[in-house]
Amino acid sequence: MIKRSICIFPFFENIDKLELWREKYDPLYGKIAPHVTLVFPFESELSSKMIGSHVSNALKEIKPFELEFSGFSVENDSFLFIDVERGYDTIVQLHNRLYTGILKQFLRKDLPFKPHLTIGRFVSDHACEEAFQVVSEENLTFQTAVTEVVVEVIEEDESSTVECRIRL
Template identity: 45%
Template sequence: MRFRTIMIFPEFENIDVINDIRKKYDPLADLVLPHITLVFPFDSELTNEELNLHLKECLSDIQPFKMELEGFSKQINNYGNYLLLNVVQGIDEIKNIHDRLYKGRLKQFDAGYDYVPHMTVGNLSSIDLLNKAFDDVNKCNDIFSTVVKKISVEMIGDNEESIIIIEHELNG
């Protein structure tokens, strides 16, 4: 079985600004579209049909919602030196979806971390490079607004590429 992930792939009018930042600072920029991860990569025997049913059950009453991203932050952990675009509107809705998806069939994959919705726009090889990238992106004053209408499941391919396998429309 291949790793799968559950994400929001937002559609912004000014997405080219995010794409330009990611091309400079995110090694995955050419492999996966800008996204907000809801369920982190997991390896499971669940079929795609069972996973789709899980989404339907967990998200049956979730309405489309407004989301806004603005401003940047840094996160340094065991996995890398990350440059993040902050979610400033829609945080509660995203956390609710995250929490619901990690119940039931996916409960075993919940690592118990404090979940803070964000979009990763960079992963730098050193803290010094992260600080330089952070200074660079802070010149960007754009606000990224959209209405989230669907939740997607991707399969991670052999070359780390994103293969969308399920799209669940939010309609409450």
Template identity: 40%
Template sequence: MINRSICIFPEFDNVEEIEELREKYDPLHSCISPHITLVHPFTSSLQKRELINHIQDCLIGFKPFEIRCQNVTGADGHYLFLNVKKGNDHIIELRDRLYQGILKRHHARELSYIPHVTVGKLNGEETFQKALHDTEEFNTEFSSVVHKISVEQIGEDGTSMIEYDHYF
């Protein structure tokens, strides 16, 4: 069984500002680059070729698109999200297409999906509130053109290894 996810790894020119936030607030900052999760981590025995075929079939005709991220907000009482301000519809369409067919059973429909880059995961209400306060003035704009998605394998220690890049 392999643990995987499918993500967008935006290529921001000013990514070091996101990395500074993540180093301070995100325990996974050294395991995975800043990303937007399309298919949440799932464990399966799917062969790489099956997954590649699925992605290729689902994304026929999909074109590159621009995203813009800005402002940090909280979610679920312990996450910090860098919000996607432009490109949401394209991201949601990618996600919807991917969660068809062989990945449908891995779709957790009880969770609402809001496109974002996770920049923090905090423990405790006080720590969470302090992080929200500390990031209140973080207004840097991050822009990128999305032209690929990536399948990552997730190691037992949480590290990410790119298994496949799909360009469109």
């Protein structure tokens, strides 16, 4: 079984600040680049070719688009997010298209889909709230053009390996 997810790996000109926050607050810093998850992690025996073909077909009508993040939110008292301001509807559309066909069985109905980029993960709600206060003092916006979607393999140590890139 291979553990995978499908993501967008945005590039921001001002990524340094984001990476400073992630280094401080996100235990996955250094294992996976900043990303927007489109398909939550799933395990399967699907081949790379099958997954790549599905993603390519599901997204064939989607064109490159602008993505902008600003504002912060806390989820479940343990996750700190920077929220999607522009491109939200397109992200939701990508998510919905990908969870069809061979990936339909992996749809997580227990996790509501809210487009975001994770800045931190915490074991206590107090630590999460403190981090939220720190990052909320900044008035930063992160912008990028999305031109591809990535299928990643999640290794045993939780690091990410790009399996394939699908251009929009």
